Amino acid sequence: xxxxxxxxxxxxxxxxxxxxxxxxxxxxxxxxxxxxxxxxxxxxxxxxxxxxxxxxxxxxxxxxxxxxxxxxxxxxxxxxxxxxxxxxxxxxxxxxxxxxxxxxxxxxxxxxxxxxxxxxxxxxxxxxxxxxxxxxxxxxxxxxxxxxxxxxxxxxxxxxxxxxxxxxxxxxxxxxxxxxxxxxxxxxxxxxxxxxxxxxxxxxxxxxxxxxxxxxxxxxxxxxxxxxxxxxxxxxxxxxxxxxxxxxxxxx
Amino acid sequence: xxxxxxxxxxxxxxxxxxxxxxxxxxxxxxxxxxxxxxxxxxxxxxxxxxxxxxxxxxxxxxxxxxxxxxxxxxxxxxxxxxxxxxxxxxxxxxxxxxxxxxxxxxxxxxxxxxxxxxxxxxxxxxxxxxxxxxxxxxxxxxxxxxxxxxxxxxxxxxxxxxxxxxxxxxxxxxxxxxxxxxxxxxxxxxxxxxxxxxxxxxxxxxxxxxxxxxxxxxxxxxxxxxxxxxxxxxxxxxxxxxxxxxxxxxxxxxxxxxxxxxxxxxxxxxxxxxxxxxxxxxxxxxxxxxxxxxxxxxxxxxxxxxxxxxxxxxxxxxxxxxxxxxxxxxxxxxxxxxxxxxxxxxxxxxxxxxxxxxxxxxxxxxxxxxxxxxxxxxxxxxxxxxxxxxxxxxxxxxxxxxxxxxxxxxxxxxxxxxxxxxxxxxxxxxxxxxxxxxxxxxxxxxxxxxxxxxxxxxxxxxxxxxxxxxxxxxxxxx
Numbered sequence: 188x189x190x191x192x193x194x195x196x197x198x199x200x201x202x203x204x205x206x207x208x209x210x211x212x213x214x215x216x217x218x219x220x221x222x223x224x225x226x227x228x229x230x231x232x233x234x235x236x237x238x239x240x241x242x243x244x245x246x247x248x249x250x251x252x253x254x255x256x257x258x259x260x261x262x263x264x265x266x267x268x269x270x271x272x273x274x275x276x277x278x279x280x281x282x283x284x285x286x287x288x289x290x291x292x293x294x295x296x297x298x299x300x301x302x303x304x305x306x307x308x309x310x311x312x313x314x315x316x317x318x319x320x321x322x323x324x325x326x327x328x329x330x331x332x333x334x335x336x337x338x339x340x341x342x343x344x345x346x347x348x349x350x351x352x353x354x355x356x357x358x359x360x361x362x363x364x365x366x367x368x369x370x371x372x373x374x375x376x377x378x379x380x381x382x383x384x385x386x387x388x389x390x391x392x393x394x395x396x397x398x399x400x401x402x403x404x405x406x407x408x409x410x411x412x413x414x415x416x417x418x419x420x421x422x423x424x425x426x427x428x429x430x431x432x433x434x435x436x437x438x439x
Numbered sequence: 440x441x442x443x444x445x446x447x448x449x450x451x452x453x454x455x456x457x458x459x460x461x462x463x464x465x466x467x468x469x470x471x472x473x474x475x476x477x478x479x480x481x482x483x484x485x486x487x488x489x490x491x492x493x494x495x496x497x498x499x500x501x502x503x504x505x506x507x508x509x510x511x512x513x514x515x516x517x518x519x520x521x522x523x524x525x526x527x528x529x530x531x532x533x534x535x536x537x538x539x540x541x542x543x544x545x546x547x548x549x550x551x552x553x554x555x556x557x558x559x560x561x562x563x564x565x566x567x568x569x570x571x572x573x574x575x576x577x578x579x580x581x582x583x584x585x586x587x588x589x590x591x592x593x594x595x596x597x598x599x600x601x602x603x604x605x606x607x608x609x610x611x612x613x614x615x616x617x618x619x620x621x622x623x624x625x626x627x628x629x630x631x632x633x634x635x636x637x638x639x640x641x642x643x644x645x646x647x648x649x650x651x652x653x654x655x656x657x658x659x660x661x662x663x664x665x666x667x668x669x670x671x672x673x674x675x676x677x678x679x680x681x682x683x684x685x686x687x688x689x690x691x692x693x694x695x696x697x698x699x700x701x702x703x704x705x706x707x708x709x710x711x712x713x714x715x716x717x718x719x720x721x722x723x724x725x726x727x728x729x730x731x732x733x734x735x736x737x738x739x740x741x742x743x744x745x746x747x748x749x750x751x752x753x754x755x756x757x758x759x760x761x762x763x764x765x766x767x768x769x770x771x772x773x774x775x776x777x778x779x780x781x782x783x784x785x786x787x788x789x790x791x792x793x794x795x796x797x798x799x800x801x802x803x804x805x806x807x808x809x810x811x812x813x814x815x816x817x818x819x820x821x822x823x824x825x826x827x828x829x830x831x832x833x834x835x836x837x838x839x840x841x842x843x844x845x846x847x848x849x850x851x852x853x854x855x856x857x858x859x860x861x862x863x864x865x866x867x868x869x870x871x872x873x874x875x876x877x878x879x880x881x882x883x884x885x886x887x888x889x890x891x892x893x894x895x896x897x898x899x900x901x902x903x904x905x906x907x908x909x910x911x912x913x914x915x916x917x
Contacts, residue, residue, distance in 0.1 A: 235868075235872050236871070236872075237868060239864075258871070259868060259871035259872055260871045260872075260874050260875060260876050260877070262872075263871065263872050263873055263874040264874045268872075269872050271869065271872075274869070275863070275865045275866050275868075275869040277866060277869070277870075277883070277884060277887055278887055278888065279886070279887025279888055279889070279890035279891075280883050280884070280886070280887035284883075285870075285873070285883070286873075288873075288875050288879065288883065289870075289873035289874050289875055290874075292873075292874035292875050292876070292879070293874045296874070328887065345873065349873065349874070
């Protein structure tokens with residue numbers, strides 16, 4: 188589904204990603220872990236097409252297409268979803284209106300008829316049940332005045348509504364208390380499916396207690412220095428990132 | 440990315456810039472007593488009207504062009520302006536078939552609902568083309584309720600007592616430079632009278648359009664809502680593209696007698712000039728209403744056009760318990776400048792005013808909110824709430840706020856809130872990541888920002904206003 192090869196990216200001439208190789212197949216959950224400044228969030232942003240980052244080398248294939256050639260909205264319409272670390276507020280635009288525009292942009296792209304307000308209302312209510320959300324969320328402006336936890340839940344809600352093929356979660360656990368973390372994790376787990384890939388970017392292992400990954404990769408200084416299964420996350424929890432950083436430094 | 444988008448947004452094209460090939464009859468440029476006499480004569484006005492115009496003209500000679508506003512332009516030469524222009528084949532009222540077909544096509548292009556079938560839409564239109572009102576629809580239906588809705592010229596002939604009583608009662612001929620100019624040379628405009636206790640059953644609407652070259656447009660509109668009456672009025676404006684600047688100096692007076700309500704909504708889309716600031720309309724307008732006891736006046740404006748906009752729709756809250764409201768969206772892109780806001784003058788007791796102003800600046804646009812809230816000594820328990828929000832798109836535009844608050848009564852409560860935000864790359868990227876195109880994203884963000892104002896517009900015009908912002912952005916991004 189997603190094949191990243193030798194990906195290099197920089198921001199304002201500062202090299203951040205220094206050769207990433209990663210393959211995510213449908214049905215798999217991958218976790219990217221790493222210390223602050225290792226390039227985790229950059230990877231998520233580059234995949235989504237944020238143009239503050241310049242890709243200097245390498246390639247990314249998504250569902251057989253050259254992802255890097257696509258505009259951010261095309262990537263989204265093809266089924267790539269990014270749950271933001273810091274969701275943006277859009278005052279005066281209701282969540283429901285925003286999501287209907289989003290869903291219809293995707294449907295149009297696929298050549299499907301757009302949903303009218305009534306059809307969309309029915310569709311979205313089903314999705315809300317899935318996440319046990321307060322219906323007032325629909326009429327509130329996108330993320331405006333939301334608490335940190337509400338914003339993150341709203342991201343997962345968007346994800347459920349968009350039905351993406353590949354979900355990228357950028358530090359979705361940051362700033363969440365344990366209850367909110369569980370709710371978010373339940374939402375993500377509900378979206379696990381054999382035809383969907385999930386890439387979880389996180390600093391802490393605790394999220395992975397609830398979203399159990401098939402693969403764990405450790406990113407240090409712009410490179411994946413170690414890959415393993417869920418036990419690698421537990422090992423990191425115990426030992427921290429220091430030993431991997433030292434190893435990486437020794438190799439460099 | 441965002442800079443590119445914003446530049447493209449700033450370079451949005453004007454889609455109403457066609458010129459109609461309508462034969463017109465015009466006076467040579469210049470302003471003097473002779474011109475004023477000819478205008479008055481052409482309109483078959485009574486002596487008192489001519490006298491009023493001439494008093495204004497004489498007063499104008501003693502006045503100076505104002506320079507206190509926060510906009511920049513070369514001084515306006517009043518002698519280079521044509522003060523009267525009318526389509527040659529002048530249609531009789533209520534017989535549209537006789538109108539120049541080109542003229543009708545122009546109105547069609549503007550989407551003005553002139554045909555009777557549009558009665559279903561509930562819109563009555565008084566269309567002003569250059570200086571003459573060419574058609575007034577639904578007049579008969581309104582007449583059955585005693586409502587007068589006609590051109591100002593006709594009102595002066597047919598309802599001289601009403602006009603004489605109220606014309607200049609809110610904006611006197613000596614009010615300010617451009618209002619005085621208007622008083623001397625006003626060409627046409629609309630007149631509305633709603634009798635006691637009558638609720639006007641449809642939205643009344645005027646469409647103004649400047650077509651002829653070098654023509655100034657000086658409409659004069661007067662709306663009188665008698666005791667307990669209700670009327671909602673909308674004006675929309677466009678003008679063709681011209682390289683030179685054109686002056687539009689209108690005056691609108693609203694009189695809301697005891698218990699009356701007047702809602703006045705404007706969607707202004709005059710030609711803004713090209714991206715380098717050549718051409719465009721100078722929109723120097725005086726709008727003011729007087730609210731008597733328990734009366735309410737609401738101004739709602741969406742200002743997207745004009746090279747320069749200079750207007751302060753105001754309310755004199757004269758009667759006890761009267762209410763004044765001002766809701767405004769002003770968009771300045773390219774080299775457009777706007778200095779707009781309101782004045783709320785509290786005279787009566789328990790008077791209330793609300794001001795919501797949304798300024799959007801893009802490109803090199805300069806957007807100024809200027810507002811006065813004044814509470815007179817006798818205005819016990821007056822209340823005002825003001826909210827001024829500015830949105831910046833890009834880093835070459837400007838937003839300025841000049842709130843004047845003058846309170847002379849200790850029981851008054853006056854609140855003022857202001858904010859400035861920047862339409863961010865972050866917001867646009869967030870929308871993109873949900874599959875929404877950049878153009879739709881900008882539309883959505885701008886509409887959201889203006890929501891509090893749009894919801895004050897009559898339903899169908901809210902849609903039009905939103906579409907106008909949308910069409911203005913169309914093809915400008917991506």
